[in-house]
Amino acid sequence: MEKNKKIQILQDIIKIDSVNDKETEVAEYLQNLLAEYAIDSELIEYAPNRSSIVAVLEGSRPGKTLGISGHLDVVAAGDEDEWTYPPFAAEIVDGKLYGRGATDMKSGLAALVIAMIEMKENNVDFAGKIKLLGTVGEEVGMYGSKQLVDEGYADDLDGLIIGEPSSIKQIIYAHKGSIQYEIISTGRSAHSSMPELGIDALQQMVDYINISNPKYQALEDSAEHPALGRTINVNTVINGGDQINSVPAKVxxxxxxxxxPQADNDQFVAAINESLEEVNKSIEGKVELNMLQNNPPVESAQNNDLVESIRKAAGKDIKSISMAGATDASNFGRIDKDFDLAIFGPGELERSHIVDEYVEIDDYLNFIDIYRASYTDYLSH
Ligand SMILES: [Zn+2]
Known part of the structure; x- marks a missing residue:
């Protein structure tokens, strides 16, 4: 494919403002692009205007299935006046392409898809198949990857590249899981001169914190992963009370x-529930859990075959590391099979989600070549 077309494709999909929505427009764009090269694809609707995309390119003989995955959504642009270049204009200045999603991760997505197309365009001979899994809603909820896994689209994966920004310097083979949750304490308001008429939701929350902290600490101390470290909990936001002379009714x-993996999601949720049970025994109001997100950790071998194929394509010194952040790999990791994982894509993680997000055009184009060479090597037998 011509260089200008590769750049145009990235500009086109950045111009679609798929902020936690409208992924269907991106999916349809990719579907039309793939169709130009006679590659069939399927849109999988999650909600109106929100469709993931799955496309398969078959090799000449049986072999492994290599998944290639990127999310179609982006995070909000924030205050557009703060941007030097408008977030959905995809302007190019001094070799940098600016826009929301330039790094996270429409450049990775486009590069994965174009490399797939070039396998076909160049008649590259390979075994097995390349399977594109473009997902909705990764940034909030990871709905797309969950749906694709639940509906069996990921069952046959032997390897998976997720094109999230890692930079060319490192490949991520494992990451922690993440649980986001709320604890809701409900009491009853009363005038603070007569607190005995109320139920103090704030004091209940203090009780919860005091009871739960040692339980989370025990879980933290119970296991240490050589690369990922420990399971940790951080209480991050607290809101409650109405005014200075009222007993707080809700916190x-x-x-x-x-x-x-060694102190896992189920164990952590059990520790939350034990804490709540204990608190609820001794209070008049109630303290409850509202689960927002529950994504497991994911892990593959540090120097798995896919990591090695990428090293052959991109440089033998590339480190393979673990990270604390979560990706769609959390959901794909739930399939009933071990697979080779490589989270590897253009751009730097630090440039995600910020004002004036950009990707270097050369970095993007380079990744297309690296992906194509990696697919070819991984699927050579
Ligand atoms: Zn991302």
Whole structure:
């Protein structure tokens, strides 16, 4: 494919403002693009205007299935006046393409898809198949990858590249899970001169924190993963009370736990529930859990075959590391099979979600070549 067309494709999909919505427009764009090269695809609707896309390119003989995945959504642009270049204009200045999603991760998505197309265009001989899994809603809820896994689209994966921004310097083979949740304490308001008529939701929350902290600490101390470290919990936001002379009737605590496989999501949720049970025994009001997101950790071998194929294509010194952040790999990791994982894509993680997000055009184009060479090597037998 010509260089200008590769750049145009990235500009076109950045111009679609798929902020936690409208992924169907991106999916349809990719569907039309793939159709130009006679590659069939299927849109999988999650909600109106929100469709994931799956496309398969078959090799000449049986072999492994290599999944290639990117999310179609982006995070909000924030205050557009703060941007030097408008977030959905995809302007190119000094070799940099600016826009929301330029790094996270429409450049990775476009590069994965174009490399797939070039396998066909160049008649590259390979075994097995390349399966595109473009997902909705990764940034909030990871709905698309969950749906694709639940509906069996990921069952046959032997390897999976997720094109999230890692930079060319490193490949991620494992990451922690993440649990985002709220604790809601409900009491009853009363005038603070007569507190005995109320139920103090704030005091209930203090009780919860005091009871739960040692339980989370025990889980943290129970296991340490050599690369991922420990399961940790951080209480991050607290809101409650109405005014200075009223007993607070409602307090909400938000928290985020980061999870390793050896002290896993189920154990952590059990610790929350035990804490709540204990608190609820001794209070008049109630304290409850509202689960927002529950994504497991994912792990493959540090130097798995896919990592090695990428190293052959991109440089033998590339480190393979773990990270704390979560991706769609959390959901894909739930399939009943071990697979080779490589989270590897253009752009730098630090440039995600910020004002004036950009990707270097050369970096983007380079990744297309690296992906194509990696597909070819991984699927050579
Ligand atoms: Zn992302």
């Amino acid at each position: 909400v605590l938000k928290a985020n736990a980061r999870i390793i």
